[in-house]
Amino acid sequence: MIAPPPGYQDVAGPLRIVSLGGGTGLSGLLHGLKEYARRGQVDITAIVTVTDDGGSSGRLRREFDILPPGDIRNCMVALSEDEALLGKLFQYRFSSGKGLKGHSFGNLFLTALTHVTGDFPRAVKVSSEVLAIYGRIYPSTNQNVGLRATMEDNSVIEGETKISKSRKRIRRLELIPNKVRPLRDAIEAIAAADLITMGPGSLYTSVIPNLLVDGIASAIRRAQATKAYFANLMWQPWETMQFSASDHLKAIFSHGGKGTVDRVILNTRPLSGAQRRRYAAEKVFPVEMDSPRIEEMGVQVVGRSLLARSEKVRHDADAIAAVALELAIEARVRRINLRGK
Missing domain, CATH: 3.40.50.10680 (CofD-like domains)
Structure with a gap:
């Protein structure tokens, strides 16, 4: 400090x-x-x-039609009152189990709360209260969005994971949908x-x-x-x-x-x-x-x-x-x- x-x-x-x-x-x-x-x-x-489409977040996004919870989960843990216990719980990642392997507990918690509350930002708010975080966390949008990149050679790549792995230089980035x-x-x-x-x-x-x-x-x-x-x-x-x-x-x-x-x-x-x-x-x-x-x-x-x-x-x-x-x-x-x- x-x-x-x-x-x-x-x-x-x-x-x-x-x-x-x-x-x-x-x-x-x-x-x-x-x-x-x-x-x-x-x-x-x-x-x-909220454009992540890889790993646990990407799987949950595709299977349950929710916003990707991973980055928001990390922010909640960073601001939580008890990073030592509740933070570790939310960051706990399953190393085995059919359908569970690779998922973090916090991602699953946010997914379940989204379905219980019917709203992802509301689920983030409730989860933040559980973790007693200092501050507020908002997704930049409540709509399911992806990324599209136009590269220097005018080729187009869709999806955050594919864009980040591309060896071409990015000229322009846009959201899908655009608005x-x-x-x-x-x-x-x-x-x-x-x-x-x-x-x-x-x-x-x-x-x-x-x-x-x-x-x-x-x-x-x-x-x-x-x-x-x-x-x-x-x-x-x-x-x-x-x-x-x-x-x-x-x-x-x-x-x-x-x-x-x-x-x-x-x-x-x-x-x-x-x-x-x-x-x-x-x-x-x-x-x-x-x-x-x-x-x-x-x-x-x-x-x-x-x-x-x-x-x-x-x-x-x-x-x-x-x-x-x-x-x-x-x-x-x-x-x-x-x-x-």
């Missing part, structure tokens, strides 16, 4: 942070923010992509936010899909909040090979419009030799942190030491949460000052 930066005591009420994404990147940020929420310093809302509605609660949270975050996480399969839901990108652009993108540390195999940080930003602007990001958060701590060698064997290298190009695009760069001390290259959850808190305070103070003029 990192102490709140100077200035927090001058800000009235909990800071409102809305985080968009999916996968382990979003759940890591939420885990880091949880202690601030526990202390009443932060009010957290997570808006989670899907957001949850009203998610739009209201964006409008009230002090800080809106995107990433870290897979650019094309975790971050951008949220921006393709009707109304979300425009709500972000209209919001008075600071809008921050936590840039990835490494290339995503095939999905973002040879991408620099500014290439990530260009893709976000291409799909969500300029104004969806006004800060890019870059890591300043170098990788260890062992980390570089481990990833170089797979032809995966660090994302180039090309600050001048980002600033030329009218976006401010925030550089911090964000690399976790581990064998794998990962963001440090406490470090990225501390940056989020700092930016939220800055945004709240700015809004208070504007109201006072």
Whole structure:
């Protein structure tokens, strides 16, 4: 836990942070923010992509016609009061059993609750109450959606799993169906936010899909909040090979419009030799942190030491949460000052 930066005591009420994404990147940020929420310093809302079609989530989606529960389950566990017990229960994955093998208990729980309540967002709300989470979690849409990618050679690939495994560069991403509605609660949270975050996480399969839901990108652009993108540390195999940080930003602007990001958060701590060698064997290298190009695009760069001390290259959850808190305070103070003029 990192102490709140100077200035927090001058800000009235909990800071409102809305985080968009999916996968382990979003759940890591939420885990880091949880202690601030526990202390009443932060009010957290997570808006989670629902295009996953692989693994347990994909099977449940096809068999029961529900939204994929996996990324939402990870977010609930990250924000839960008791990660040690209930969190482990929700993450428990069956290693055997006909029809059960590969499924996690949390995914099955959300599937059952969806059928009991008749509504996936309602099932998420009830599950969140069971886990006593700090914050709120919303799917980006309540409609069953998939992903379609147009590649550089004009070929078209459908399905998140196939897209992420393709060795072709993505030119454009869209949802299937193309027009899907957001949850009203998610739009209201964006409008009230002090800080809106995107990433870290897979650019094309975790971050951008949220921006393709009707109304979300425009709500972000209209919001008075600071809008921050936590840039990835490494290339995503095939999905973002040879991408620099500014290439990530260009893709976000291409799909969500300029104004969806006004800060890019870059890591300043170098990788260890062992980390570089481990990833170089797979032809995966660090994302180039090309600050001048980002600033030329009218976006401010925030550089911090964000690399976790581990064998794998990962963001440090406490470090990225501390940056989020700092930016939220800055945004709240700015809004208070504007109201006072």
